[in-house]
Amino acid sequence: MKKQGILHELYTNRILFLMLLPTLLYFFINNYLPMIGIYYGFVQFDFNTSLFNMEFVGFKNFEFLWKSGKLMELTLNTVGYNLAFIVLGNVLSITVAVLLSEVKGRWFKKISQSILFLPYFVSFVILSVIVFNLFNYEQGVLNTVLQQLGFEPVDVYSKPKLWIFFIIIFYLWKNFGYSMVIYLASITGISEDYYEAAKIDGANSFQRAWHITVPMLKNTFVILLLFALGSIMKGQFDLFYQMVGNNGLLYSTTDILDTYVYRSLRVTFDMGMATAAGVYQSLFGFTLIIVVNAVIRKINKEYALF
Amino acid sequence: MTGTKKKAISLMLTAVMSLSLFTACSGGGNGGSGNSGNNGGSGTPANTPAAADAANEQAGIDTSKKVELQFYMLGNAPKDLPKIQEQINKMALEDLNATVKFNYTTWTDWDQKYKLLLSTGQAVDLIFTADWTQYQQYAKKGAFLALDDLLPKAAPELQAFVPQEMWDAVRIDGSIYTVPATYKEYVTGGFVWREDLREKYDLPVPVDIPTFEAYLEGIKQHEPKLQPLAIGAAVDAALQDSYLDIKRRAVGPMQYGVFASYDEPGEPVSYWGSPEHLEDLKTYKSWADKGYFSKNELNETESSQDKLVNGTAAAMLNDNPVRYNQTSSRMKSLHPDWELGYTPYGLTNGYATPVHPIHNGFAIPKSSRNAERALAFYEKLVTDKRYNLLTQYGALGVNYTVEDGYYKMLGDANSNGFPREGMNGWAWRNPEFMLFEPSYEGVQKIFDELDKIQKPDIYTGFAEDYTEYQAERAALEQVEKQYLFPLMAGQVADVEAGLKTFMDKARQAGLDKVQEAYKKQWLAYLTEKGIQ
Numbered sequence: 001m002k003k004q005g006i007l008h009e010l011y012t013n014r015i016l017f018l019m020l021l022p023t024l025l026y027f028f029i030n031n032y033l034p035m036i037g038i039y040y041g042f043v044q045f046d047f048n049t050s051l052f053n054m055e056f057v058g059f060k061n062f063e064f065l066w067k068s069g070k071l072m073e074l075t076l077n078t079v080g081y082n083l084a085f086i087v088l089g090n091v092l093s094i095t096v097a098v099l100l101s102e103v104k105g106r107w108f109k110k111i112s113q114s115i116l117f118l119p120y121f122v123s124f125v126i127l128s129v130i131v132f133n134l135f136n137y138e139q140g141v142l143n144t145v146l147q148q149l150g151f152e153p154v155d156v157y158s159k160p161k162l163w164i165f166f167i168i169i170f171y172l173w174k175n176f177g178y179s180m181v182i183y184l185a186s187i188t189g190i191s192e193d194y195y196e197a198a199k200i201d202g203a204n205s206f207q208r209a210w211h212i213t214v215p216m217l218k219n220t221f222v223i224l225l226l227f228a229l230g231s232i233m234k235g236q237f238d239l240f241y242q243m244v245g246n247n248g249l250l251y252s253t254t255d256i257l258d259t260y261v262y263r264s265l266r267v268t269f270d271m272g273m274a275t276a277a278g279v280y281q282s283l284f285g286f287t288l289i290i291v292v293n294a295v296i297r298k299i300n301k302e303y304a305l306f
Numbered sequence: 307m308t309g310t311k312k313k314a315i316s317l318m319l320t321a322v323m324s325l326s327l328f329t330a331c332s333g334g335g336n337g338g339s340g341n342s343g344n345n346g347g348s349g350t351p352a353n354t355p356a357a358a359d360a361a362n363e364q365a366g367i368d369t370s371k372k373v374e375l376q377f378y379m380l381g382n383a384p385k386d387l388p389k390i391q392e393q394i395n396k397m398a399l400e401d402l403n404a405t406v407k408f409n410y411t412t413w414t415d416w417d418q419k420y421k422l423l424l425s426t427g428q429a430v431d432l433i434f435t436a437d438w439t440q441y442q443q444y445a446k447k448g449a450f451l452a453l454d455d456l457l458p459k460a461a462p463e464l465q466a467f468v469p470q471e472m473w474d475a476v477r478i479d480g481s482i483y484t485v486p487a488t489y490k491e492y493v494t495g496g497f498v499w500r501e502d503l504r505e506k507y508d509l510p511v512p513v514d515i516p517t518f519e520a521y522l523e524g525i526k527q528h529e530p531k532l533q534p535l536a537i538g539a540a541v542d543a544a545l546q547d548s549y550l551d552i553k554r555r556a557v558g559p560m561q562y563g564v565f566a567s568y569d570e571p572g573e574p575v576s577y578w579g580s581p582e583h584l585e586d587l588k589t590y591k592s593w594a595d596k597g598y599f600s601k602n603e604l605n606e607t608e609s610s611q612d613k614l615v616n617g618t619a620a621a622m623l624n625d626n627p628v629r630y631n632q633t634s635s636r637m638k639s640l641h642p643d644w645e646l647g648y649t650p651y652g653l654t655n656g657y658a659t660p661v662h663p664i665h666n667g668f669a670i671p672k673s674s675r676n677a678e679r680a681l682a683f684y685e686k687l688v689t690d691k692r693y694n695l696l697t698q699y700g701a702l703g704v705n706y707t708v709e710d711g712y713y714k715m716l717g718d719a720n721s722n723g724f725p726r727e728g729m730n731g732w733a734w735r736n737p738e739f740m741l742f743e744p745s746y747e748g749v750q751k752i753f754d755e756l757d758k759i760q761k762p763d764i765y766t767g768f769a770e771d772y773t774e775y776q777a778e779r780a781a782l783e784q785v786e787k788q789y790l791f792p793l794m795a796g797q798v799a800d801v802e803a804g805l806k807t808f809m810d811k812a813r814q815a816g817l818d819k820v821q822e823a824y825k826k827q828w829l830a831y832l833t834e835k836g837i838q
Contacts, residue, residue, distance in 0.1 A: 067781035137601035264780040
């Protein structure tokens with residue numbers, strides 16, 4: 001075949017490219033054009049002039065990120081929590097999805113599916129109220145029950161280690177129903193033929209689930225994983241902010257980049273510093289997704305996103 | 307074949323759901339940016355086809371082109387705002403050939419929205435300013451338009467109406483950036499407590515810290531179910547600033563642990579880490595240990611005023627006379643037999659500072675395209691009785707009536723679409739037109755008492771410029787939240803060690819540099835104003 005120029009390619013498939021144009025435009029306007037704003041991270045913000053006339057200050061705006069010596073802790077917390085969310089979330093939702101798909105009772109299946117899905121719609125603000133009413137020292141449910149049973153009350157809000165579990169538990173409670181439904185949908189798509197063949201070969205239902213359903217979910221899993229990794233530096237701002245709020249006692253284990261940046265810039269609203277923090281987050285997330293994708297590509301080309 | 311169909315549907319479902327998951331993630335990332343609060347009065351202003359030539363020629367400004375002014379205020383818009391806006395626009399169109407759109411930010415994340423309004427270059431013509439919205443810093447950074455030349459041209463009447471010393475008081479680096487409110491009030495702090503309980507158990511009237519502690523102790527003993535003192539999550543402002551005010555006569559809520567007393571403002575010292583700081587933190591700790599306030603105060607979301615009204619707390623610090631009065635009448639409407647008491651710190655301290663002109667004002671941001679018209683409109687709002695009454699009290703006969711010279715709301719707080727000062731019009735109050743409710747007498751009595759001991763506010767005119775230490779400032783903010791807040795809330799078992807950790811971390815973050823620069827600016831300000 002003769003090698004053709006890009007113009008020729010554009011010409012031969014012009015209708016197809018024309019159809020692609022709106023999408024390209026959409027992404028260009030909404031996702032690429034705003035990137036000009038990254039430049040705010042490198043200038044001294046000034047009300048009197050336009051972006052490109054502001055004084056260039058290099059990495060000065062990034063300084064506050066490491067000035068408090070917390071950057072490492074924050075990055076670790078952010079990544080750690082997200083890994084826990086991704087791993088535990090997926091294991092839990094795959095397990096439950098597989099179990100639910102094996103359930104024969106239609107009503108039971110529908111009802112438990114809805115019950116698991118519902119917390120997804122609870123707002124984080126409401127979650128924070130629920131949590132506060134559970135754990136608050138003087139009138140919380142937990143301490144009332146403990147005292148009724150004759151135990152000493154526990155001040156949950158001054159024990160940072162405990163919150164690692166609480167945050168993960170509440171995240172799972174709220175979110176796993178959603179990915180479970182996605183898995184359940186993919187399970188429905190698996191052809192019955194496999195199961196029938198396995199049955200004839202004498203596989204029991206556990207073997208069928210382990211050797212057919214789980215491998216068939218790999219594709220969905222990888223896609224969800226890559227999406228999740230892309231936003232690994234973004235944290236779950238609402239969850240952390242609402243549950244921990246102003247309580248500095250808990251920051252050592254619950255502070256993530258988002259909450260840190262939010263608190264820093266709530267008082268000092270400086271466009272430069274806010275942008276710097278955003279750039280740091282995005283670059284880290286970008287690197288991560290490239291690396292993970294490369295690894296997946298190496299293992300199995302078909303599963304890679306790009 | 308049903309198999310393929312099923313598979314196709316399932317694939318599609320999977321794809322759509324994962325996609326929405328993806329977008330949900332990327333959207334939720336940046337906590338509450340955007341949304342610059344365009345939720346004020348809905349509906350377009352009445353665009354009556356009034357002819358341009360009908361517009362009165364205003365003193366020196368060109369009104370030949372019809373414009374719409376964007377007016378921004380904090381808080382929630384009253385329900386009847388669209389109707390009021392319509393009436394205002396009818397007059398404004400005639401007087402200035404302009405219409406105005408009143409926008410409100412709501413109180414949720416107002417500070418974020420405020421900052422975005424000023425820094426994104428959005429066209430805003432008039433915006434509220436106050437010390438607590440950082441007027442001084444924004445003015446210093448050049449966010450607002452200097453009004454010195456504009457005033458005589460666009461609003462000569464307003465310029466004459468506001469006393470010269472007030473214009474001078476709001477000057478930042480020699481220029482006027484905001485139109486100050488002229489109504490004289492006191493927004494200084496005071497003790498608020500349950501008078502009925504105090505009488506019932508014969509406890510002392512709180513006038514200073516020892517009597518206040520005795521009151522709290524009495525409540526704890528007699529009403530063990532009641533939380534003696536409500537503070538809330540903002541322990542820095544609600545506990546420490548207030549405590550320093552009454553106990554150490556602070557000149558104002560200074561930043562970064564710098565402290566100066568009202569009597570010796572020229573001698574700022576580092577309060578953080580000092581023996582006094584340790585002593586105060588120990589006091590807070592003892593209050594927490596005795597159960598005067600909750601162990602989980604840092605996670606409290608209910609306001610202290612609400613807790614008083616509901617009867618879940620028995621005292622609070624730092625409320626000003628007007629707010630105390632509001633809390634009191636709200637409480638009385640629910641529990642007629644309860645009483646609320648109040649002692650302004652001023653009576654104990656021997657001086658009270660009337661509100662600084664910076665406390666309420668309106669500025670024109672740099673981004674405004676109709677500065678002249680905006681200022682002319684603001685002049686109308688303040689000095690024209692029709693505009694003023696309409697935007698302060700709503701429509702006469704619909705929202706309120708006047709009885710024996712007093713303001714009377716029609717209907718109740720729920721049914722009335724425009725309560726008194728429903729537009730949060732603190733800045734454009736005009737003392738000549740103001741109407742009060744009878745219950746305001748109590749506030750006026752406090753004001754009269756404070757008038758006898760009034761002294762000028764030294765602190766509020768200070769405009770800090772943190773450009774040179776903004777990285778340290780942001781880092782310090784974090785250290786404060788993480789290590790100092792728990793100390794103030796009495797949640798650190800070993801106060802001395804806790805304070806030491808805090809100081810170490812703060813020094814690491816650059817405390818010394820920040821304090822030094824801050825003190826220098828403060829002294830320069832005092833010299834400039836001739837105080838000392």
